[in-house]
Amino acid sequence: MNEVLQVAEKILTITTSICMIGIAISLILLIYRVMVGPTNPDRATALDVIGVCLMAIAALMAIILVTTKLNDVILLIAILSFIGTLALAKYIETGVIIDRNDD
């Protein structure tokens, strides 16, 4: 019975390593798109997905380190990535982020 649990834990360790490598490769692909993206909305899109990749890395790190202290980090990255994407989208759309016209 104990051996089964040990095998399962080993499988989980290997799986987290594989997932880290896969997400690192996707980060490299996304950074390539951020650098050479033909237009600015391409770059904003890739930056949005980079936020998702950072959240995934934080969650995998929480599994590797067996800690609950990274949950705040995941929530904060989610909120900041959303607000950053909205600000970038407004900047691309109108040229300003905060418009002071009251009409």
Add this chain to the structure above:
Amino acid sequence: MIDAIMHIVISCLLLLGTFFIFSSAVGINRFPGVFTRLHAATKAPTLGIISILIGAFLYLFGTQHIVSGKLLLAILFIFLSSPVAGHMLSRAAHKSGIKPYLRHRKDEYEEYINKKEDR
């Protein structure tokens, strides 16, 4: 035994999430144009990150008996915010002058804007 099954389920969830995020990254690199890239960038990573966060939640619940409300809140927030971000980005891209690739159809959003300006 139940712990072993839990570990296997968590491994499957993590692999699923990584697959979706990786395929989204490949899609962002391979699709032509902004709107098709948004197609790859808003749907697949949402499912991927939700399954990875559910895996982390199950791991903390199984090993330390902690029900992490912050992770559930993060899942809910991502589920709500990702379509909004995609919509804002697509509207910004359309208004900044990028035309979508439409094979036989007309640009209905363009017609809608023109009709609203005529009124």
